[in-house]
Amino acid sequence: MSAEHEQHPLFLPLVFVGGLIFGFGLGFSHMAQPEVVLNFLQFDDFGLLFVMFGAAAVTGITFFGIKQFRSTAPLTGAVYGRRLKTLDKNVVVGGGIFGVGWGLSGICPGAAYASLGVGNITILYGIAGMFVGAYLQGYWRSTSAESDAPAAAAD
Amino acid sequence: MSLSLLALAFGDLFPNGIEHYALGGLFVGLGVAVIYLGTAIPAGASTFLESTLSYASSLSRFQQYHPSRDWRVVFTLGIVAGAFVYAATFQSGFVSSSLHQPATTGEFLEVGGLTLWLTEVQPWRLFLGGVLIGIGTRLGKGCTSGHGVCGVGSASGASFVGVATFLLIAIGVAQLVAALGVSL
Numbered sequence: 001m002s003a004e005h006e007q008h009p010l011f012l013p014l015v016f017v018g019g020l021i022f023g024f025g026l027g028f029s030h031m032a033q034p035e036v037v038l039n040f041l042q043f044d045d046f047g048l049l050f051v052m053f054g055a056a057a058v059t060g061i062t063f064f065g066i067k068q069f070r071s072t073a074p075l076t077g078a079v080y081g082r083r084l085k086t087l088d089k090n091v092v093v094g095g096g097i098f099g100v101g102w103g104l105s106g107i108c109p110g111a112a113y114a115s116l117g118v119g120n121i122t123i124l125y126g127i128a129g130m131f132v133g134a135y136l137q138g139y140w141r142s143t144s145a146e147s148d149a150p151a152a153a154a155d
Numbered sequence: 156m157s158l159s160l161l162a163l164a165f166g167d168l169f170p171n172g173i174e175h176y177a178l179g180g181l182f183v184g185l186g187v188a189v190i191y192l193g194t195a196i197p198a199g200a201s202t203f204l205e206s207t208l209s210y211a212s213s214l215s216r217f218q219q220y221h222p223s224r225d226w227r228v229v230f231t232l233g234i235v236a237g238a239f240v241y242a243a244t245f246q247s248g249f250v251s252s253s254l255h256q257p258a259t260t261g262e263f264l265e266v267g268g269l270t271l272w273l274t275e276v277q278p279w280r281l282f283l284g285g286v287l288i289g290i291g292t293r294l295g296k297g298c299t300s301g302h303g304v305c306g307v308g309s310a311s312g313a314s315f316v317g318v319a320t321f322l323l324i325a326i327g328v329a330q331l332v333a334a335l336g337v338s339l
Contacts, residue, residue: 084313119269
């Protein structure tokens with residue numbers, strides 16, 4: 001298996017810069033604070049909607065807009081196209097389990113990484129938990145003779 | 156009268172204003188956009204959990220992410236570094252803007268001239284929540300960035316369903332936890 005970044009020397013630097021901007025945004029919008037997310041879920045402050053849908057608006061314009069100018073990406077040669085995930089039972093069951101965890105803790109993966117960056121070392125409990133959970137589901141799904149199609153490259 | 160009522164309701168819904176939320180959201184979207192423009196990859200945050208496990212486990216479930224595991228580590232390090240840039244500028248008070256809101260939650264810790272921010276959410280909630288998030292995001296094919304930002308941005312039906320599901324369930328659970336008197 002060859003790594004996805006072997007093609008171009010600027011691939012990893014660009015990914016790092018993208019992560020940098022992404023993480024700065026999560027810090028600036030206070031999404032790195034689980035308390036602020038819990039305040040949203042408890043209807044005390046609806047600001048999170050501006051973060052999620054503001055970000056989705058920017059990506060939506062980018063995803064659809066770039067196709068008017070180019071068909072392939074400069075660093076990978078990959079085609080700009082929609083890589084849609086298939087809608088099945090797992091989206092709902094997994095989304096529900098994620099929702100319980102999100103509502104209990106106020107954290108999600110990207111915001112947890114960012115939380116570490118603002119100095120919140122306590123978040124390591126949450127990140128450790130995420131690795132345990134990701135391992136458990138991978139172990140269960142590998143051992144249970146599941147005839148599901150190979151999992152989509154999910155995010 | 157309707158205008159002032161509207162303003163009142165708005166202040167109720169957004170007691171901390173909206174500027175820093177909207178601006179932060181634009182940055183989050185911009186980060187995804189920069190990577191997408193260069194690579195055509197819609198980057199989400201939760202695949203990192205499984206792709207990184209491929210360094211330690213030979214399970215095929217994790218090894219399928221072998222080709223992307225290096226850049227996903229770099230993406231995550233970028234997120235941590237970007238949040239640290241925020242901490243070293245606005246959070247520490249070295250840079251200020253009328254669009255920025257200082258944190259009103261958690262606690263601050265001064266270390267070597269920098270202001271660090273620490274949560275007051277209990278470790279057991281972070282850990283247990285984390286386990287459920289690790290299971291749920293990977294089973295459900297995405298998290299708040301993969302479904303919420305990239306998927307909604309792609310007008311993906313599966314992502315709309317994913318977002319609606321985790322948002323509604325999370326609201327229910329957070330309200331229940333608060334009603335049970337589990338304090339922050």
